[in-house]
Structures are given as C-alpha cells and as structure tokens.
Amino acid sequence: MDGPIIECANLSKHYGDVAVVSNVSFALKPGEIVSILGPSGSGKTTTLRLIAGLETPSGGEVSVQGRLVSGPSTHVPPDRRSVGMVFQEYALFPHQTVAQNISFGLRRLSRLKQEQRLKEVVELVELGGLEHRYPHELSGGQQQRVALARTIAPEPVTVLLDEPFSNLDANMRKEMRHDVESILRQRGIATVFVTHDREEAFAMADRVGVMNEGQLEQLDAPEIVYRSPSSRFVAELVGFCDFLGGAVSGNLVDTELGKLQYVSSNGALPDRSRVDVLVHPDDFQLTPHTEGNSVIVSREFRGDETILVVRTPSGATLKCRQPSSSVLAPGARVVLLPKTADAFLAFEQSDT
Amino acid sequence: MYQPLPVGARGEIGLSSGPYRRSTSPPLVVLVPAILVGLGMLLPLAYLVIRSAGATDDTWDILFRWRTAYTVGRTALLVLTVTASSVAIALPLAWLTVRTDLPLRRMWAVVTVLPLVIPSFIGAFLFVSALGPKGILQQLLSGPFGVDRLPEIYGLPGATLTLALLTYPYVLLTVRGALRNLDPATEETARSLGYGAWSTVLRVMLPQLRPAIGTGCVLVGLYTLSDFGAVSLMRYPTFTWVIFQQYETAFDRSIAAVFSLILVAMAVGILFVEGYTRGRRRYYRTGAGAARPARPVRLGRWKWPAVLLCTAVSLMSLGLPMAILANWLVRGVMSGEPLLLLWSETWNSLFVSGLAALAAALFSIPVAVLVVRYPGMTSRLLERVSFTGYALPGVVVALALVFFGANFAPIVYQTAWLLVFACVVLYFPAALGATRTSLLQISPRLEEAARGLGSSPRHVLRAITIPLVGPGVLMGAALVFLITMKELPATLILGPLGFKTLATAVWSASSEAFFARAAAPALMLILMSSVPMALLVMRERQPTHVGERRMG
Numbered sequence: 030m031d032g033p034i035i036e037c038a039n040l041s042k043h044y045g046d047v048a049v050v051s052n053v054s055f056a057l058k059p060g061e062i063v064s065i066l067g068p069s070g071s072g073k074t075t076t077l078r079l080i081a082g083l084e085t086p087s088g089g090e091v092s093v094q095g096r097l098v099s100g101p102s103t104h105v106p107p108d109r110r111s112v113g114m115v116f117q118e119y120a121l122f123p124h125q126t127v128a129q130n131i132s133f134g135l136r137r138l139s140r141l142k143q144e145q146r147l148k149e150v151v152e153l154v155e156l157g158g159l160e161h162r163y164p165h166e167l168s169g170g171q172q173q174r175v176a177l178a179r180t181i182a183p184e185p186v187t188v189l190l191d192e193p194f195s196n197l198d199a200n201m202r203k204e205m206r207h208d209v210e211s212i213l214r215q216r217g218i219a220t221v222f223v224t225h226d227r228e229e230a231f232a233m234a235d236r237v238g239v240m241n242e243g244q245l246e247q248l249d250a251p252e253i254v255y256r257s258p259s260s261r262f263v264a265e266l267v268g269f270c271d272f273l274g275g276a277v278s279g280n281l282v283d284t285e286l287g288k289l290q291y292v293s294s295n296g297a298l299p300d301r302s303r304v305d306v307l308v309h310p311d312d313f314q315l316t317p318h319t320e321g322n323s324v325i326v327s328r329e330f331r332g333d334e335t336i337l338v339v340r341t342p343s344g345a346t347l348k349c350r351q352p353s354s355s356v357l358a359p360g361a362r363v364v365l366l367p368k369t370a371d372a373f374l375a376f377e378q379s380d381t
Numbered sequence: 382m383y384q385p386l387p388v389g390a391r392g393e394i395g396l397s398s399g400p401y402r403r404s405t406s407p408p409l410v411v412l413v414p415a416i417l418v419g420l421g422m423l424l425p426l427a428y429l430v431i432r433s434a435g436a437t438d439d440t441w442d443i444l445f446r447w448r449t450a451y452t453v454g455r456t457a458l459l460v461l462t463v464t465a466s467s468v469a470i471a472l473p474l475a476w477l478t479v480r481t482d483l484p485l486r487r488m489w490a491v492v493t494v495l496p497l498v499i500p501s502f503i504g505a506f507l508f509v510s511a512l513g514p515k516g517i518l519q520q521l522l523s524g525p526f527g528v529d530r531l532p533e534i535y536g537l538p539g540a541t542l543t544l545a546l547l548t549y550p551y552v553l554l555t556v557r558g559a560l561r562n563l564d565p566a567t568e569e570t571a572r573s574l575g576y577g578a579w580s581t582v583l584r585v586m587l588p589q590l591r592p593a594i595g596t597g598c599v600l601v602g603l604y605t606l607s608d609f610g611a612v613s614l615m616r617y618p619t620f621t622w623v624i625f626q627q628y629e630t631a632f633d634r635s636i637a638a639v640f641s642l643i644l645v646a647m648a649v650g651i652l653f654v655e656g657y658t659r660g661r662r663r664y665y666r667t668g669a670g671a672a673r674p675a676r677p678v679r680l681g682r683w684k685w686p687a688v689l690l691c692t693a694v695s696l697m698s699l700g701l702p703m704a705i706l707a708n709w710l711v712r713g714v715m716s717g718e719p720l721l722l723l724w725s726e727t728w729n730s731l732f733v734s735g736l737a738a739l740a741a742a743l744f745s746i747p748v749a750v751l752v753v754r755y756p757g758m759t760s761r762l763l764e765r766v767s768f769t770g771y772a773l774p775g776v777v778v779a780l781a782l783v784f785f786g787a788n789f790a791p792i793v794y795q796t797a798w799l800l801v802f803a804c805v806v807l808y809f810p811a812a813l814g815a816t817r818t819s820l821l822q823i824s825p826r827l828e829e830a831a832r833g834l835g836s837s838p839r840h841v842l843r844a845i846t847i848p849l850v851g852p853g854v855l856m857g858a859a860l861v862f863l864i865t866m867k868e869l870p871a872t873l874i875l876g877p878l879g880f881k882t883l884a885t886a887v888w889s890a891s892s893e894a895f896f897a898r899a900a901a902p903a904l905m906l907i908l909m910s911s912v913p914m915a916l917l918v919m920r921e922r923q924p925t926h927v928g929e930r931r932m933g
Binding site: 136 | 849
C-alpha cells in the first residue's frame with residue numbers, strides 16, 4: 030500500500046474554550062520519520078494522543094492506512110488502531126519483567142510465536158540477558174529500549190514517540206537517538222515523534238513539523254525549515270538566529286548594516302514597510318576595524334568554533350560564527366558585511 | 382490510614398495530574414459496580430430524609446429546644462477538646478519518630494500507633510476502673526497517703542482523655558506520612574535564607590504539614606462525633622448517645638431521625654471547616670527529582686526527655702489498659718470465673734469484619750478507577766456519595782437499615798448480612814481512600830500503554846490496574862477489618878437476636894460490671910485487631926514509589 034500510513038485532516042481539540050490543537054493536517058508516508066517540534070504547551074503531545082486514540086478530537090479526522098479511526102461519529106478505541114506509542118516516561122509495567130513487558134501486546138499470538146517475536150525484538154534492541162529483570166533494575170537507556178521493544182513487538186503500522194529522549198542524560202541521548210533511528214529505519218516503521226529539542230528533530234527526521242499554539246506552522250524537510258522558515262516563530266524556534274530591523278526600499282531592505290536583498294512569503298512588500306530580516310551566524314563577514322561601527326560584546330568558545338556576539342549601532346545583537354582560532358575579544362570594534370548576495374528572508378513587523 | 386478524606390484534593394502526588402483529561406467515557410466494567418456502590422451509600426441518607434419528612438411539627442419543635450442546643454454544644458465541645466489534645470500529643474511524637482535520632486526510634490514508631498487497636502468503650506471502661514472513684518489509682522494512694530478523693534473522671538475530662546489517647550494515632554499517621562514525603566530541601570533552603578531552627582519549623586515545616594494535620598483532625602473529629610462507647614461509660618451524653626436512647630426507649634422513630642440529621646449536619650460541618658481552611662493551596666512537590674531522605678536531627682540533651690514523653694504516652698494509652706486487662710484476666714481465673722470459650726463471638730466478629738473488609742475493598746476498585754481516571758460530574762458526585770459513610774455515625778446507619786430491612790427486605794432483616802452491609806456503608810471511605818491514594822500514584826500512561834498494545838479496558842483492569850493497586854487495596858481491607866472489629870452501636874442495633882460479637886460481649890459484661898468476664902473477649906478483640914494493624918504498620922514503614930517497585 031502506497032497511500033499514507035496516517036492522515037490527519039483539520040484535527041482539533043478543545044478543552045472548554047482552550048484550543049489545544051487546531052486544524053492540524055498532515056500525512057505520514059510509509060517508512061517516513063516525521064518529527065514535531067514545538068515549545069511545551071504547543072499541542073504536540075495532544076496531537077500524538079489524538080492519533081493514538083487516547084483522546085477524542087473536537088473536530089477533524091484521523092485515518093490509519095486509509096481507514097477512518099477518529100471522526101465526527103467514529104472513535105476506534107486505542108486497542109484496535111494498531112498504532113504503537115512510546116511514552117515520555119516509558120510507562121513500563123513495574124510489576125512485570127522485561128520479557129513480560131515486551132510480550133504484553135502479543136497475547137493473542139500462539140505461545141511459540143510469542144517466544145519467537147520476543148527473541149527477535151530483544152535482539153533488535155540489544156537487551157539480551159536482561160529479560161528477567163524488572164524495570165527498576167534497568168538504566169534509563171535500557172528502560173527506553175524496553176519501551177521501544179514493547180511497542181514494536183506487535184508490529185504496529187506506525188509508532189508514535191512522545192519526547193522519547195527527554196529523560197536521558199545528554200551523552201546517552203545522542204547514542205539512543207542513533208540506535209532508535211536505525212531500528213526504526215531497519216524495520217521501515219513509519220514514525221511520528223515529538224520533541225522540543227531542535228537538534229533531535231533535525232537529526233532524526235525526514236520532515237520536521239513545527240507547532241505553535243496548537244497549529245502546525247510548517248512541515249518540510251529539515252533544510253527547508255531551517256533556511257526558509259515560514260514564520261518568525263519557526264525561525265526563532267529552529268534557528269540559532271537573530272533579527273535585524275529595516276525598511277523596504279524597492280527590491281531591497283535598508284538596514285543599519287547596508288542594503289540587503291530580500292524575499293518574503295508575501296512576495297514583494299510595499300515601500301517603507303518595516304520588516305525584520307532573518308540573520309544566521311554565518312551570514313556576515315566580521316572584519317576588525319578601529320573605526321568599525323559595531324562592537325563585540327561577548328565571546329563563547331565552543332571548541333570547534335567560537336561564537337561572537339556583536340552589538341550594532343542601533344543596539345541589536347547578532348551572533349557570528351568564527352573559527353576557533355579567532356582571537357577577537359570583547360570590546361573590539363568590527364565591521365559587518367554580508368557574505369553572500371543571496372536574498373535574506375524578511376518578516377513584516379506585525380504591530381506596525 | 383491515612384484514610385483519606387472526602388471532598389477535594391488530598392496532598393496527592395502530581396503524577397497523574399498531567400494536562401490530559403481523558404474524554405472517552407468509562408467502560409461498563411467500572412461504571413456498573415461503581416453506580417451500585419453509590420446507590421447503596423445513599424440508602425441511609427434516603428431513610429433520614431423520608432423519616433424526617435414524616436415527622437410531625439411537634440418533633441421538629443424538639444430541634445429548637447434548649448436541651449437540643451445544649452447537646453449540640455456538649456458534642457461540639459468534646460470534638461474540640463479531643464481534636465486539640467490529639468494534635469498536641471501527635472505532633473511531637475510524629476516529629477520524634479520520623480526526623481530525630483530518638484533511641485529505639487523504630488520501636489516507638491510502631492508502639493505509638495498501637496492504641497488504634499483498643500476500642501473506645503474498652504478504653505473508657507479501663508480508665509474508669511483505673512482512675513475512677515475507688516479505682517486502682519485511688520486504692521494505691523489511699524493506703525500510704527490517705528488520699529480518698531481524686532479529681533472527677535466522669536464527664537468531659539474522662540471522655541476527652543479516653544478519646545484523645547485512643548485517637549491521636551490518626552493524626553500521628555497522617556502527619557508522619559506527610560513528614561516522610563516532605564522534601565528536606567525546603568527546610569534547608571529556609572535555613573540558608575537565615576531562618577533559625579525554630580522559625581524554620583514554624584514558618585516552613587508546619588505550614589507544609591497543615592493538610593495532613595487537617596486530615597488527621599477530621600478523622601479524630603468524626604470519630605468523636607460518632608463515638609458511642611466512651612461517652613456512655615464516661616457519662617457525657619453526646620448526640621450519639623441521645624439518639625441511641627431515643628431508639629431504645631421512644632416509640633416515635635422520627636425523633637431519632639431528626640436528631641440524626643443534626644448529627645450528620647455536624648459531621649458535614651467538620652468536613653466543611655477542614656475544606657475551607659485548606660483553601661486552594663497545593664502542597665505536593667512541584668518539580669522533578671526524588672526527595673532526599675532527611676538527615677535525622679540530633680536531640681542531644683533533649684534525648685531523655687523525648688524518650689520520657691514517648692514512654693508516658695504509650696504507658697497511658699497502651700500500657701495501662703493492657704496491664705489492667707491482664708490483671709483482671711488473672712484475677713478472674715484465680716477466683717474461679719470460668720474462662721469462657723469465645724468461639725462463637727470470635728467467629729462472628731471475624732465473619733462480619735472479614736466480609737465487610739472484603740466487600741469494601743473489592744468495590745473500592747471500580748469507584749477509585751472512576752473517580753481518579755474519569756473525572757467529571759458523575760464521578761465527582763459518586764465520590765461525594767461514597768464518602769457519606771464518614772459523616773454518618775454508626776447509630777444513624779443502623780437505624781436506617783433497621784427501617785429498610787423491616788419494610789423492604791425481610792429476608793436480610795435480623796441477619797448478620799444486614800450488619801455487614803451497614804459496616805461496608807460506614808467504612809467504605811477508608812477502603813476507597815487507600816485504593817484511591819494507591820491509584821493516584823500509578824501513572825495513567827501505564828494503562829494507556831496497555832490500551833495501545835491491544836488490551837481491552839477489562840484486560841487492562843485485570844492485568845495492570847488491579848495488580849498495581851493491590852497493596853493499597855489490601856491496606857484498605859486491613860483498615861476496614863480493624864475498624865469493623867471495634868464497631869459497637871450498629872452491632873447492638875442490627876445484630877440478630879442472640880448474635881454476639883467480641884465487642885458486644887465486652888460491652889454487656891462491662892455494663893454489668895463483670896470486669897473479669899470482660900477481660901477475655903477484650904483481650905481477644907485487641908489480639909485480632911493487631912493482625913491488620915501489624916500489616917498497616919509494616920506498610921507505613923516502607924514508603925513505596927510505584928514505578929520503581931518490584932513486586933514479583
């Protein structure tokens with residue numbers, strides 16, 4: 030089947046007057062991994078729960094493999110959806126061993142099949158030898174693996190991961206991310222995962238969705254989301270970026286750092302409209318100059334690079350990436366020049 | 382025990398309070414039994430309303446007599462003195478047994494809650510014989526010192542003394558539970574902000590313990606309100622006693638019903654006051670990370686005064702009663718009193734308590750699931766209704782069931798089954814509280830994960846929920862067993878003719894002043910109550926965190 034694995038159409042969820050999810054629509058293709066990125070309270074988790082059938086939508090529809098599972102008069106209960114979910118806190122059954130946890134969803138299979146599947150999945154997630162441990166006897170990473178194994182054992186058509194790595198420490202997180210991704214890819218399992226970690230969202234996913242106040246603002250390949258965010262909100266969330274104020278003048282934006290080419294999602298903007306131009310740390314060339322109009326205010330050495338924060342004459346601050354060999358120090362005067370002639374993305378200032 | 386209170390939030394742990402409210406409706410396996418429980422709970426209230434509606438104007442006039450107001454005043458006064466004394470006893474003991482290097486701390490932790498196994502009527506009876514006119518103390522003092530008058534024990538002082546010494550463990554247990562869960566970091570923060578040891582206790586610790594103290598006070602207050610044995614023996618007539626007298630002597634049952642309404646109103650008043658003072662603050666820890674266990678406070682030169690306090694309280698509440706009972710038993714046997722075989726009384730007590738515990742525990746599961754997992758109008762209503770047992774004194778429930786039994790269910794009338802039912806109605810809140818607390822600690826994500834893995838609601842209940850709340854349910858059952866063992870007025874009213882339990886055996890022997898004859902059943906009763914008590918105390922000592930607990 031080549032149709033979408035999951036399809037959400039205008040999915041909405043209200044609690045009283047509060048819209049937690051509004052009009053979210055997207056389709057998950059077979060084998061695809063989609064991440065949903067958003068600040069806490071943006072409705073990411075609720076979206077997953079709507080797909081899993083743990084919540085009933087206030088409006089819109091969810092289909093799994095073309096079958097309507099949530100709709101105006103349809104609610105297929107979570108146990109009949111074949112949608113696997115891994116919870117943020119893993120939700121391992123504390124009274125069951127690793128093996129019992131993993132076999133939980135297999136109870137309709139024959140004993141022989143159960144054992145085969147258990148063995149296979151345990152191997153896949155590299156938990157061999159831990160089958161008889163109880164969840165509290167495992168490390169965080171192992172618990173995470175059990176949760177994943179338990180979810181994929183019944184071979185659901187799709188897997189939903191809710192902030193899967195947020196309970197792990199930083200080193201473990203990276204490692205688990207690779208492992209989980211390779212398992213999902215190896216199995217070709219279509220996956221939606223929710224995170225508030227930008228790096229995680231970019232590293233694992235084929236497409237990144239950005240949610241804000243219940244709405245899916247953008248859903249695109251990671252490079253596109255990064256380079257051409259559809260809104261200022263998306264830009265701020267996904268990018269290590271800054272904004273530079275300016276006014277449109279013809280087909281350029283006049284800023285304190287010179288006239289820049291621009292593009293905007295609304296096409297050409299009227300003259301003199303105030304805009305904010307999106308600036309990435311690599312966009313400007315930084316040259317020391319005793320009469321430069323900008324000043325370095327701080328310096329963050331990161332090992333493989335150095336991030337300098339520069340204050341422009343108007344008081345705006347911009348981050349600039351420099352090689353780690355850079356010796357520029359706070360207090361130095363510099364001149365900023367755009368590195369490329371490429372157009373900068375401009376957003377209209379909303380309140381003018 | 383930690384019996385849990387009705388209305389409103391109890392210092393519950395925030396695990397399940399995520400932003401997700403399940404909007405799906407509860408499955409029938411949960412809904413049907415839960416509604417049955419609700420209907421059962423409503424029976425006594427329905428009776429009161431029907432009866433009072435049938436009351437004549439003359440009966441209503443009783444409400445406005447001075448004597449009625451006087452009884453209300455006496456009852457309220459007793460509730461106040463007992464509650465205040467209990468808190469005064471329990472707070473230092475709780476702190477000493479949880480947070481200090483008190484010598485033999487573990488032992489004191491167990492010993493100080495044991496008075497719970499002594500029924501109030503036995504306690505009162507023993508205090509009278511020890512401290513009353515011509516009692517043991519006076520006999521001791523009259524020889525060498527020629528003291529022939531002791532301060533009057535009957536009345537308010539005696540009733541307060543008895544009830545406070547036997548009910549302070551309710552406050553002790555709730556406060557101790559809270560004290561254990563209290564994050565010592567809040568106190569350390571206060572110290573680092575320049576608060577001294579005392580002001581830290583007053584400004585940081587006590588305010589955080591307030592809900593637990595409140596919960597304990599409500600338990601003590603309601604216990605006092607519904608107590609029958611102690612107030613009768615101490616000759617301090619409160620409402621319970623007046624109602625019982627009305628029932629025994631007056632032909633017109635509607636007077637008893639109207640009085641019962643006043644009693645229920647007072648109970649609701651106590652709950653209301655507690656809910657009101659609690660306010661809207663939340664007391665559980667916000668934020669992640671496990672609380673570190675607190676470093677015990679070194680008592681230093683206060684060590685021995687502290688031991689003295691524990692010893693004194695335990696001697697008064699436990700040592701003295703047990704010594705007197707043992708003494709009587711020995712004297713009775715020596716003076717040729719036949720050591721009566723108590724098989725039928727023991728069996729009856731076991732039967733009623735065991736069945737009530739089993740039924741209350743079983744039914745607490747669907748109700749707790751509904752209340753915790755499916756918040757909404759129905760479940761809120763059901764929760765309130767389920768806790769009515771708290772506000773209904775035994776006398777009142779018994780009266781209601783006599784009426785229903787005689788009129789609508791002659792098959793169960795005058796059988797032990799009706800008595801079991803009464804005890805379930807009375808003590809269901811204890812079971813529900815334990816089960817609910819236990820369920821609140823289980824993340825709903827566990828059940829959702831099971832649903833996602835293809836389990837029907839029924840299978841989730843069987844494979845996940847019930848095994849996980851099991852220990853809590855067992856604790857509720859132990860609690861109901863313990864309280865039912867001590868139950869007196871409902872057994873006196875509802876017990877079939879000739880049906881004797883250990884409690885009624887003690888009661889009839891003591892009201893006829895056959896001290897020696899009361900000793901054996903009393904000791905037996907205390908012994909039997911000690912089994913569930915031991916279970917409760919053991920559980921208390923190992924606070925568990927579901928999610929990390931191994932149960933296999």
